[in-house]
Every structure is written in C-alpha cells, then in structure tokens.
Amino acid sequence: MAVLKVIEVLSNSEKSWEDATKKAVKQASKSLSNIRSVYVQDQSASVKNGEVTEFRVNLKITFEIE
Known part of the structure; x- marks a missing residue:
C-alpha cells in the first residue's frame, strides 16, 4: 500500500504559467x-x-512517502 503526501508550492516565471x-x-x-x-x-x-510581467502558480504536489 502506498502512502502519499501533498504539499503546496508557489512558483513564478516571466515566460508562462506552464514554465512556472x-x-x-x-x-x-x-x-x-x-x-x-x-x-x-x-x-x-x-x-x-x-x-x-510575471506569471504565478499555486500548486499542490503529490509524492509517495517511502
């Protein structure tokens, strides 16, 4: 059984939301x-x-805990 954790991350880019x-x-x-x-x-x-001038995203990243 996998155990997953979610964290919230903020990022920015001068190019695009995808790049951020x-x-x-x-x-x-x-x-x-x-x-x-x-x-x-x-x-x-x-x-x-x-x-x-700047693109910003608020992300939730999910990863597996070992």
Whole structure:
C-alpha cells in the first residue's frame, strides 16, 4: 500500500504559467522523490504599465512517502 503526501508550492516565471509549473516541479524534485502528480490550484499574473510581467502558480504536489 502506498502512502502519499501533498504539499503546496508557489512558483513564478516571466515566460508562462506552464514554465512556472515546470520550475516548481524541477525545484521540488531536488528534495522530494517519487513525485506522482501536480495540481495547479490557482494562477495569477503581475501587470506593470499594461503588460504582463510575471506569471504565478499555486500548486499542490503529490509524492509517495517511502
């Protein structure tokens, strides 16, 4: 039987929400093993002078506990 844990992570990117998600998973995988899935809970963006300057995501990362 597998035991799974869920953590909440925030990430940002100047490129896209997808890039912010990939950056979060890459960083989390440095200290977590057996990541099973990621759920994008929320998305937002920063705007400056009428232009989007930063994409932000709030993620839930699920991983298996050994």
